[in-house]
Amino acid sequence: MSYLMLDGVTYSYEDKKQIVQGITWKINKGEFHSLVGRSGCGKTTLLKIAAGLLQPDEGAVYLGNEKIVKPSLEIGYVFQAPTLLEWKSVMDNVLLPVSLKRKPTKEDCERASALLASMRLGDYQYHYPTELSGGQQSRVAIARALITNPSLLFLDEPFAALDALTREELQDDLLTLCQKNRMTVLFITHDISEAIYLSDRVAVMEEGNMIYDLEVNLPKPRTGEIKYGDSFNQLCLQVRHEMNGGRV
């Protein structure tokens, strides 16, 4: 039984051609899926539909047995940019999803502290976002998405603007957190090796369609070394090949 299911989803912006063309996709509980594709292929739109931010023209999205019609607390969403409120401290930014529902309790604050500590931001709770580096801001954004303990996490190229080293650190942090909380994840990226390193399954999207998908059978937990192994590179090449439309 799949946990998240996209069932024949289509979507078009006003007066334009369909940006998402009848996509069906299933993610089982606890799985990490990545979606790769060129800019403008409809990845972000698909993610927004899955999160209930956009309503599909046709088809539907199911979480468990329930149809998703609007955003819910079951879902954590990390945007391309950190999108932090610069007039609030790091702690208040992380607590934002909670404080919009009710007054944060002591347990909420402790949970936020623990999350920040696991993201190596323990010393920055009372700093303001503008005082942090880009990588630190991205970590705060991830902590904010996790504060409500969502079972499903959507990430839209969260590491695209970071340097290679910081990006690797954050990838490992994310994997650790997801495995610890047994989270179901849909991750968007245009970086093939990032997708393969993180995922159980990688899908390639092109012009609104899923053109290819690939199961990643690399051992878990993953560590940085596998990126230099043959099987890893073989998988990257395969995906790269498909993104080129079958041409080498």
Added chain:
Amino acid sequence: MKNDKIYSILLFLCIIIGWELLASRMSELVLPAPSVILAVLWDGLSTGYLFPHLYRTMLEISIGLFFGSVFGLFIGILMGEIAFLRRLLLPYVIASQAVPKLALAPLFILWFGFGMTSKVVITALVCFFPLLENTVTAIRQTDPKKLELFRILNATRLQTLFRLKLPASLPSIMAGFRVAVILAVVGAVVGEFIGGSEGLGALIIATQGMMDTPLMFAVLIVLTVIGMILYQLVNVVEWWLLKAYRKEKKR
């Protein structure tokens, strides 16, 4: 930095000395010397002669500024939030922006009499627009990414307004308030020019009639000081309110 301050003081001294020298060759009626003005100012303050006028003008500025800003902010929020209201009112706002507000002063004297009300209304009116315009613009320009974040967190419209749009607009609203404060002084003084017997503006007109130029200069100095103090006050409030917005990156 330190040198800049010294130069600034030196420049001030040069101007005062130049003024004193120039004034010594001229009639006091045209250009009174700084020493004469200071003496008159001291006299006006020590005998308490200036205080009722000062009090009156300050009161007009404060009340006018308060009502003008509150209404400007409030209507700005409504127009920023409700597209229908914005479309309905925008032509009128633009039209009333084009009217020189101070030219309406005689009309307000006619409507509200020579008392304080007319001056407060004029002051409030000139303060209203900078607040209105800055608030509407800032609310409309809220970062779409942050709006999307609030949508994904299922925030209500009021939450989005009070927890996102207004805090995000605060720097811009404060900039509008800064303009309003300076305009408030102008509004009150011009109102007093046109009608009334009390207030620093009325006093300037009176000194003109009495050909008491030194007193006129003394009043001008008082007005300048009021304007500068109010401006600095806004700076302090702004510094305090916007502390978090302005933190430098220190890694």
